[in-house]
């Protein structure tokens with residue numbers, strides 16, 4: 222398998238506070254990779270660095286054959302790497318459809334035919350969003366806001382979709398519904414990185430997993446063997 226995203230020896234943080242320490246990992250084209258770790262492990266900081274919101278102080282980030290470390294987040298979205306951020310961040314005063322349209326801002330072709338086709342695709346995955354297309358995003362349930370955030374990310378036509386804390390605060394039945402839809406999105410050819418505090422959600426859904434602890438990658442392996450290793454689950458994942 223070829224590597225879609227490759228991160229090497231990455232250091233990053235906030236001002237003088239270093240969070241990421243020598244992080245190396247890769248995402249293979251076509252896979253579902255889980256990034257797991259306790260609250261504060263550095264997962265969201267890693268995602269912010271990948272998507273250009275934080276400049277790394279050391280290391281390389283290559284996406285689809287290009288060096289993207291230090292590029293703007295707009296440019297990175299334009300290359301096909303998008304995120305549904307932690308906390309979903311839907312614009313509560315805008316309608317669902319207006320939120321979705323914002324996701325297409327960085328597409329080179331913003332003709333109405335292209336945008337309409339994108340909306341149709343998103344509504345195909347999430348019929349609930351179609352029903353609520355004119356409703357203000359702030360009035361959606363948590364699960365629907367997650368749908369809106371994922372839908373908005375899909376409007377950029379990503380090669381790589383990263384979801385930060387898919388399951389946080391959602392009932393298991395809603396999480397199952399979201400994972401089912403993500404499976405269809407994955408089958409359409411989109412590579413997925415799922416960032417999760419919930420280990421069982423992450424390891425059951427992914428092909429491989431990366432475990433983070435205190436800003437470092439402490440373990441990488443295929444999800445099935447991590448899942449079945451009680452020592453690993455106890456030591457790193459607190460399960």
Ligand SMILES: Nc1ncnc2c1ncn2[C@@H]1O[C@H](COP(=O)(O)OP(=O)(O)O)[C@@H](O)[C@H]1O
Nearest residue numbers: 235238240258259260261262263264265266267
């Ligand atoms: N904006 C910020 N400024 C300073 N420190 C931050 C900021 N955001 C996160 N941190 C710190 O970075 C560390 C990793 O946080 P984060 O990346 O959010 O972890 P995770 O997503 O795994 O819960 C934590 O110690 C957190 O306090």
Ligand SMILES: [Mg+2]
Nearest residue numbers: 264265266307
């Ligand atoms: Mg986080």
